[in-house]
Amino acid sequence: MLVLVSSTWTGCARVISVLVSAVRVSTPHIHPVDGAALVNGYASSRHTAGVFALRLVAGSMDLDMWEDRMVGQQLQNSQKFAQITRSAPHAGRLSEDRRRTKAAWEHFVSGDNDVQGVSSSVLLSWYRCRDLHKVDPRLVSAPRAAGQGCSTFLHNSVFVQLGGIAAALVERSRDCLTTVTDGDGRILASWGSGETMRKATDNNLAPLFAWSESAVGTNGMGTAISQRRPMSVRGPEHWCEALHGWDCMGVAIYDSVTQDPVAALNISTWEHEVPMRPKALTRETEIVRQGLRERARQDAAEVGNAFVAAEADRNVRSILMAIDIGGSIIAANDRARDLLGGLPEGPLLDPADRWQAERSELREIARRSAQRAWSEPRWAGVADLGFLFGGHDQIFCITPLASPDGIIGLLLSDERSHDDAEMIFPETDARGTLDLPRRIPAVRDGRILLLAPEEIRYAEAARHDVWLMTDQGRVRAATQGIDNIERELAPLGFMRIHRSYVVNLARIREVRHSGKGMLTLSTTSQKDEAIAVSRRCAVKLRQRLGL
Template sequence: MNGAQAGTNGACTATSGVALGGEGLRTITDAWERFSAGTESVEGVRPEILMSWYRCREEYEVDPHLDRAPAAAEVGAHSIDHDVVYAELGGMASTAAREVDGLDGLVTVADPAGRVLGTWGSRRIVHLAADSNLAPWSTWSEWASGTNGMGTALESHRPVMVRGPEHWCRGFQGWSCAGVAVRDVVTHDPLAVLNISCWQNPLSDAVLPWLAKVAAATEAKLRQRAHHSGTLLAAAFADARVPPATPLAAVDLVGNVVLANNEAAVLMGTPADTPAYAPAHRWTPQFATLPRLARHAVERARKDPDWKGATQVFVPFLGASVSVAVHPVFTGPQVIGVLLAFGAADGSAPPEAPPEPAPGPGHGRPLPRVVALREDRWVLLDPREIRFAESDHNSVWLTTDHGRLVSATRGLDRLEQQLGDKGFLRVHRRFLVNLGRVREVEQGFKGALFLATDARTRETVPVSRRHAPQLRQALGL
């Protein structure tokens, strides 16, 4: 047994620093009762748990008396990296399950949306967990099921433990659980989460370092793959057909520079002709619009492999905007980055720059416009082009026929006032939906609802219980 495997031995055995005594249990239970009733501040709760409680109460509006996790929405497409991680974590979960067998321990693997993909444990504990819907195709993200090992790990960049009454939902407080998210080494977005739960037993403090080792070992394999993607981006850079002296750069999925020629390096403030294959070695460009441009291009290319685009970006070195042609780079079906060919500061396009794609559906009789931002440009949207809006603190992201854009209107409440008479309805603390773009209404567990839009690729929006009656009335359900 290696060190990581040994770390699970006795995972459900109490040790100092982790086990909650009777007084600790009463303190947290009392704090939970006051906080779930609306008290603004409580003492005796770990900061990471209290932050999760705030998210569950204020942002996600999770019912603290929930006793079963909701059913998961349909799973969409995922990348090869997800497959690699799922296979790796599945093997580790099977090993861990043998270690906690007989200790009422359950091991789970979930996807980045908190949807459980598999469970490992004794027949008894698997059956017991199913009573709470702690089973495949249920959702344990924080927004669906409150503070818990899987959902809270997805919100964190380190392993987390949730003990008994620290769970936001009363129905799950018989469990103690610890989870860790494995993250993409380039984007740092979660790919999957591994979780160990024990029923009416405390977890030992050996669990967290074991989970950290598992995540580190899995991410090391992802770094090898990302290094190979860096070499492929550099090869695409070398093969690019652009006239001499054209500023050219290859950037990864988040806009970090893998390779740039002399002309592009001057604009971006990075070294020239110096490949940076490994994600940790890649260069950060000196203008803030590039990460948004890269993410936008990657999102468009994933939906349409033939997509190419052109736009303008503001370059601080020049104090002016320059045009840039954007060419996604693929390995098989996966986007690994983009090539950027910069044009002139007067706005003229670089050679062979493809045009921005034609606007999607939704044009017709003029309506008041919604203003959004794309890099350093204003985008004027017909409200019918917006499928839904999602708040991220005070920023609002619009999912539109032209991609995902940030709204110029700050705050979802203000945008709701702006769009309330144009067929939009607030369905969740975080979501505002264009009812005219809703194609299907999915029913989950205990009346939970999800809205599927008319997008070509499947996308769903959760409906909170508070807003469900108004939605049903609006749709005549």
């Protein structure tokens, strides 16, 4: 069965055509293949499950011709979709636990919030589908994908790597369907065969269609992107009833610097369970994350070199900083470190080690500046960074640092700026409104609580669950897994101090030495509290606290 790769968004296929001639894809349980093998697909007799449809870039098919054929085929399919009234299996074929989930789904879509037997991650997704996205639970098939993509060469290499992993998964389990999406949940390619592929066609589980949570409700790939964690969705846990015959599991890939979603890999089965666990799917894609982290370190090294060169030409009294495009500080001179307090010496190559402002303005200024600089190569900008240095107006000159693949960092200096420099404001939209306060979802008695970060003193792992300690008591986090909680809370001023604890640095009241180099800390002065700090994290904690 031919696997289709979408080129609807900004020349994606043309960029991938360069990738497949240069990139060697290495995936678990499959030998690396060269560019020619990618262009011709996994075309050996063993890979009957799918063909990576990049023949167009080898010259055997014109891109416009390929798009015409794709659109024509999808239009034929859409006529067939109009005749479909339901593709889910009959309720009598459901297991007992799925019957309970089906009953909970029926109550919830009718407006009843008091439902039992559904995981917190699924329940939270249902709330978004019903109350925020307004997705019709009777939707039969996914809508056509829309919009323009802006993928970089680096991100397109991620698509190719995930394609290799997807083909290998189908080879090992021929009754499944695998898909690769971009960061917006638009399917770029799919692999499968036989009845599974035919069932997927009924629901538009195919390239050129949108599978974000806002488009089709709770599903593996779309909800994995929304919740920033691997997501398993079984049968009636899907928001749309037409998808209740599917089991799916998705894992998303995020940019190591900006934390924006880049892509997602999904594996789906019809009327039987997905033959792997979320942790296994995460391991399959770890090689992709490693590549993104290594690229982030290389970019930071280039930014650090530019910072050193700029520092040699600056007045010793000036403030100079180098930040990545996510707004985290890679390097700063002595003057900046004195003013900010507790800022470690750079360059900080690992994204996890970089200093992050507690407020969102610096991240937004970095994002907007990178966008403007990439679209206008000779661009120069300025921004008021007074929010970092005590609240008074303080104008900084912004100098973009570019690589062939995009903007990799920015130099910020308080020395005199160019007269024609553009002022960058931290607003997040054209109306000029600031970001809404970030909320952390938690669960208590079947209700979803939305906590402000400052309400949380620390998070504690208890197997797969995570408990959030607040001034109002102990509540269970909607997100499972302490690693996932760490990723969610780290940009908000939290730090992992132990394999079982993530603490709000702003809420620490006491740090005690407990002997043999061990530390404990307390986030309250009203009761005896001793949160363990591992030896591995103690040094970094002292740096963050300025001790």
